[in-house]
Amino acid sequence: MPVEDSRLSGFYKLSVTERRAMIANLAKLSDDEVAALANHGELDELAADRMIENVIGTMSLPVGVATNFVVDDKPYIIPFCVEESSIVAAASNMAKRCLKKGGFKTNNDEPVMIGQIQVLGLENIEEASEAVLTAKYELMAMCNSLPSTMIKLGGGCKDIIVRSIDTISGKMLVVHLLVDTRDAMGANAVNTMAELVSGKIEEITNGRVHLRILSNLATHRLAKVEATFTPEELSDDGTRENGSKIITGILEAHHFAMADPYRATTHNKGIMNAISAIALACGQDWRAIEAGCHAWAAVENGAYTSMTRWERDDEGNLVGSIETPMAVGIVGGASKVHPVARANLSILGVESAQELAGIMAAAGIAQNLGAMRALATNGIQAGHMKLHARNMAVSAGAIGDEIEQVANIVNSQSGPVTQQLVKETLDSIRD
Ligand code: MEV
Numbered sequence: 001m002p003v004e005d006s007r008l009s010g011f012y013k014l015s016v017t018e019r020r021a022m023i024a025n026l027a028k029l030s031d032d033e034v035a036a037l038a039n040h041g042e043l044d045e046l047a048a049d050r051m052i053e054n055v056i057g058t059m060s061l062p063v064g065v066a067t068n069f070v071v072d073d074k075p076y077i078i079p080f081c082v083e084e085s086s087i088v089a090a091a092s093n094m095a096k097r098c099l100k101k102g103g104f105k106t107n108n109d110e111p112v113m114i115g116q117i118q119v120l121g122l123e124n125i126e127e128a129s130e131a132v133l134t135a136k137y138e139l140m141a142m143c144n145s146l147p148s149t150m151i152k153l154g155g156g157c158k159d160i161i162v163r164s165i166d167t168i169s170g171k172m173l174v175v176h177l178l179v180d181t182r183d184a185m186g187a188n189a190v191n192t193m194a195e196l197v198s199g200k201i202e203e204i205t206n207g208r209v210h211l212r213i214l215s216n217l218a219t220h221r222l223a224k225v226e227a228t229f230t231p232e233e234l235s236d237d238g239t240r241e242n243g244s245k246i247i248t249g250i251l252e253a254h255h256f257a258m259a260d261p262y263r264a265t266t267h268n269k270g271i272m273n274a275i276s277a278i279a280l281a282c283g284q285d286w287r288a289i290e291a292g293c294h295a296w297a298a299v300e301n302g303a304y305t306s307m308t309r310w311e312r313d314d315e316g317n318l319v320g321s322i323e324t325p326m327a328v329g330i331v332g333g334a335s336k337v338h339p340v341a342r343a344n345l346s347i348l349g350v351e352s353a354q355e356l357a358g359i360m361a362a363a364g365i366a367q368n369l370g371a372m373r374a375l376a377t378n379g380i381q382a383g384h385m386k387l388h389a390r391n392m393a394v395s396a397g398a399i400g401d402e403i404e405q406v407a408n409i410v411n412s413q414s415g416p417v418t419q420q421l422v423k424e425t426l427d428s429i430r431d
Pocket of ligand 1: 084266267268269270271273371372375380
């Protein structure tokens with residue numbers, strides 16, 4: 001229900017229970033809705049209240065595990081947190097289909113993030129750039145003087161580069177701090193360094209430092225993963241002939257995404273179905289990851305295109321690869337605070353942020369293949385509707401064994417699966 005006033009003065013000072021009661025009153029929530037908000041599951045109210053502002057409750061999403069993954073010869077069970085059916089099943093199914101050739105292989109970049117410093121009001125950009133480069137080691141030493149575990153572990157500012165860009169406000173100098181953030185995502189460290197050196201940069205350039213912030217286009221922190229799928233593994237019936245035909249269909253689907261941004265957006269959304277779901281399950285900043293992945297899909301090629309590459313090798317196998325920014329961390333942030341994120345990281349058993357990045361990119365390849373294989377063969381709805389029919393059966397009131405029975409009956413008929421059909425089927429099995 002729309003509220004009449006959204007200012008909610010003093011709201012932040014209330015307890016979570018008081019805030020929830022106030023919102024319930026304003027939005028005329030039912031008792032069930034209030035109870036749903038108050039049902040805080042694994043994240044208790046105190047922890048939630050410390051994470052963001054104006055907390056009134058928590059919200060649960062399913063966590064499911066994808067199976068069959070082998071990345072760099074290590075088997076993984078991968079937690080996904082996502083609301084869409086078929087995602088976990090498709091990823092698990094595709095991960096099984098590259099085992100003959102050893103699963104997924106990674107070759108990731110070092111975990112280097114970029115901190116941007118915008119310098120304005122310069123009379124001579126070239127001279128200012130030169131001045132920054134001359135002072136590079138002094139600036140790097142300033143960055144690395146911060147008391148930080150990341151620096152003690154071998155991370156820290158490793159290089160500084162300068163860029164000059166044309167904008168509507170005129171020419172600008174942009175200084176990039178290249179910071180190895182080790183096992184942290186690194187936003188805090190990078191932002192702190194960018195702020196720390198800004199005074200010195202003003203001094204040596206005679207300019208005015210404006211923005212100082214991390215870039216989510218983490219082009220020095222690419223997760224690079226490849227996998228090879230044999231025709232037999234990709235077939236419906238174990239034959240090379242059928243698998244080769246399916247590979248041709250997958251390549252045609254991929255070429256569509258490479259050439260057309262309308263298709264590439266959906267194709268890449270499918271990849272992010274895995275990457276974002278694992279990011280969420282593991283307490284990562286999934287918005288940062290999404291922004292970086294999509295931007296790179298455009299920047300790398302000059303136009304928005306597929307995040308993955310697919311080709312047939314000389315032996316007729318399908319080879320899939322991805323190179324995409326993957327700014328993840330296993331120390332700090334929600335990955336340490338959220339109890340389920342911690343449990344999910346334990347399930348994965350990762351020892352470094354780079355290992356996590358490789359797994360996420362591998363899952364992106366598998367998810368992409370699952371979608372393309374389905375689209376290039378039976379269409380996506382067949383798989384979706386199987387699970388969807390179960391949800392519809394539950395909404396129609398089915399319980400226990402009835403859910404599977406109703407879903408099987410409605411899925412076996414050829415027409416559309418409507419809620420009315422589901423209800424009639426439930427009534428008929430109860431008669
Ligand atoms: C749906 O969540 C994802 C797909 O649309 C991806 C794709 O079209 O490649 C199936």
